[in-house]
Amino acid sequence: MEELLSHCPRWVLPGRGRPALCAVSGGLDSMCLLDLLDRWCRERDGRVVAAHFNHRLRGAEADRDETFVRDWCAAHDIAFVSSSGDVRGLMEREGLSLEEAARKLRYDFLRQEAEKLGQHIKIYTAHHADDNAETILFNLIRGTGVAGLTGMAYQQNGICRPLLDVTREELAAYAAARHIPHVEDTTNADPGAAARNFLRLEVMPRLRQINPRAVEHINDAGRRLRVADQSLEEEAARRTAHVEVQEGRVTLSRQALAEATDAVRPRMLLRLFDLLGVGRRDITAAHLQDILHLTRDTLWGRESRVDLPQGVTARYCREWLILETRPQLLTEVQLLQECPVAWGDYRITLLDHREGEGLALRPWRQGERMGLTVGPAAPGDRLVLPETHGGGRSIKRLCMDRRISLSERDRLPAVYAGGCLAAVWRLGVDMAFAAPEGEPCRFIQITEAAKERDLI
Known part of the structure; x- marks a missing residue:
């Protein structure tokens, strides 16, 4: 024996x-x-x-x-x-x-x-x-x-x-x-x-x-x-130790993936499935490659996504990879002058003058060609506001300071100028894009759908 x-x-x-x-x-x-x-x-x-x-x-x-x-x-x-x-x-x-x-x-x-x-x-x-x-x-x-x-x-x-x-x-x-x-x-x-x-x-x-x-x-x-x-798994665990995890969603920066070796990246993605709570079953090498392609092939300011087993969606936007079991239904849309857009719980209209509630952005400077879009704030995005004294704060931190929940944060309209975050409704306008009071501006008029119905 x-x-x-x-x-x-x-x-x-x-x-x-x-x-x-x-x-x-x-x-x-x-x-x-x-x-x-x-x-x-x-x-x-x-x-x-x-x-x-x-x-x-x-x-x-x-x-x-x-x-x-x-x-x-x-x-x-x-x-x-x-x-x-x-x-x-x-x-x-x-x-x-x-x-x-x-x-x-x-x-x-x-x-x-x-x-x-x-x-x-x-x-x-x-x-x-x-x-x-x-x-x-x-x-x-x-x-x-x-x-x-x-x-x-x-x-x-x-x-x-x-x-x-x-x-x-x-x-x-x-x-x-x-x-x-x-x-x-x-x-x-x-x-x-x-x-x-x-x-x-x-x-x-x-x-x-x-x-x-x-x-x-x-x-x-x-x-x-x-x-x-085991060594590769330990390295993947170390590199995903600080990812943002919330119910139904995990978020990883493109930088974290880029800094890892080719052998570790797929394991980092598999750990995201673990953190999401769905496990790795039915996730093949082809699925992992599809996710990695999102982070390599998506142009700045654009959003791309891929559907995966177990009801998971991988979404990539502005240097952030998001895996979620409750897919983000609010996507990024372009704003055109005087053309109202229904976005989530809001009606959003780009104007050349202040009218009602909204966000006032400075006019474009000479030589600037920036399209304006509205979408959900990307993880890790920051705003420089007067109260931050010249230093930027993350959208997550600003929402916590204002007691805005995670679910509410995801539904706040975020305005991007040329792919850069310019303003977020209920938070404010970044100082680099802010229009002084009384001066010309590009005004993003924002009306909550419930208030709009009350006016009818």
Whole structure:
């Protein structure tokens, strides 16, 4: 026992006096793991519970497997729990592959049983070195980044795999020496039954012909890549530590992306999905490239966006990348003389004289050619107002000072002149664009829709 578990970190194995939940199919690998864990736990005043999930996919053979594991556990005084589920039904309802549906039901069952045993109970599976090498190759063939080439971890998402340094050959020798029986899933011997079967039965033996230590070397490469992967993740976390996060929205500056390396940028984007609360599922390399293209190809003063899985929209405007689950419906529009624009809760009209409430901008100086637009204030934009004493303050700070909420801030009309922020309604006009009282101006008349209705 000690030899098979000699390379496994001790923190992966059950602690003294603690129970452990072992997933047992009845095959060679899981029966060896059950025996190993049973002996380990008994020596440390703990106990192992065998958990078997019947997928109901192989008829009488599946029932045979469950009966085999149940009887073995009864004969060796090992606690046993089991369940079954409608794999094909789940596959059809959620659009999953057969393997994905089976895995989901199986792991849901394991986690439910672990909860019954108490907090911090570990779930153990019999994945071994050959499985890990096959996983790395399978991911490589399907197309993957560095993370997919790191293989399995000893412990991840509550699942422990203490046999990752043990080969299938070593497990077979252990079973023979300990007289541990097992049952065979007949589909495992058919290379045409699944892609993984073909890899295990046809490809791996040929790789061992080239180098008998192929499995060892593939796993060593995976471990080295795991170190590199963790380093890149840590760098991405550092560079996104101070992004603006609010409900349904995260914001990152283009500068932060530009300062990162090509290897770190996609990971920074993935962290934005985490911070947004939707996670990374269904986000592909193509989606990440689409987002990066926004930050490279969008002209200054323009806005571009792309729709992403899980109802997320990526929007890029004025050097800021915004991911949101509640897309900004208010976009930037051009202001033309005497042409009223309905924008959010406001009616906005560009005039050449003061009339009613609004924002007074100085006339253009000689040689200036600046179009005027109105839109939501971009994250990070600043205004220099008389009360800021010559120093600019962010729109966020100014709104906080005036007790304007985040949701209200997003709906305030912001006026841009030639792509530069000139004024924000309820905050004021930047001193660089302000027209002195009584002098000619370009006047942005702003009427709230509710007030306009009251006048009718």
